[in-house]
Amino acid sequence: MSVSIVLDRDAGPLVAGEPLINLVPATLLEHLGTPVLAVYGQQVPVPGLLRRRPSLRRHLGRRIVLGVRPEHLQDAVVGRPAAAGPVVLVLHGVVRQLRPAGAERIVHVELADVDPGRPAAPAVVARVSDRSNVAVGGAIMLAVDARHLMVFDAGHGPR
Numbered sequence: 001m002s003v004s005i006v007l008d009r010d011a012g013p014l015v016a017g018e019p020l021i022n023l024v025p026a027t028l029l030e031h032l033g034t035p036v037l038a039v040y041g042q043q044v045p046v047p048g049l050l051r052r053r054p055s056l057r058r059h060l061g062r063r064i065v066l067g068v069r070p071e072h073l074q075d076a077v078v079g080r081p082a083a084a085g086p087v088v089l090v091l092h093g094v095v096r097q098l099r100p101a102g103a104e105r106i107v108h109v110e111l112a113d114v115d116p117g118r119p120a121a122p123a124v125v126a127r128v129s130d131r132s133n134v135a136v137g138g139a140i141m142l143a144v145d146a147r148h149l150m151v152f153d154a155g156h157g158p159r
Contacts, residue, residue, distance in 0.1 A: 067150035
């Protein structure tokens with residue numbers, strides 16, 4: 001997936017290149033006045049998103065791409081107290097690769113695509129606590145903190 005237009009004012013072009021970020025397709029909706037992210041069969045309310053990022057209002061009803069860095073994904077079962085915050089999205093998947101990295105583990109996850117008719121779910125990389133009991137081939141739930149989501153326009157290719 002190639003994306004070049006950054007919608008989130010906090011993210012610039014260099015943020016998208018280094019370090020690696022995960023790109024997850026989504027749709028921005030509004031239900032009863034509350035913004036909602038539709039991601040792989042989940043519809044997750046994100047109250048305050050449009051208030052914090054009013055420029056996103058023009059993308060309601062359109063496909064977007066969520067960007068999230070590996071360090072901003074948590075094993076939803078274990079979590080990391082220092083990173084606690086308003087978790088808005090839980091991505092379900094299967095661990096395909098795992099390697100220790102000090103007090104963390106680098107985990108490559110194949111997301112479960114529960115939304116038929118959409119392209120296959122991408123793989124993501126997460127840095128989870130070494131307290132996580134995940135294993136290659138096992139299921140994992142990755143929690144995403146809304147404060148760290150970047151939002152990209154899915155309708156534009158590279159320029």
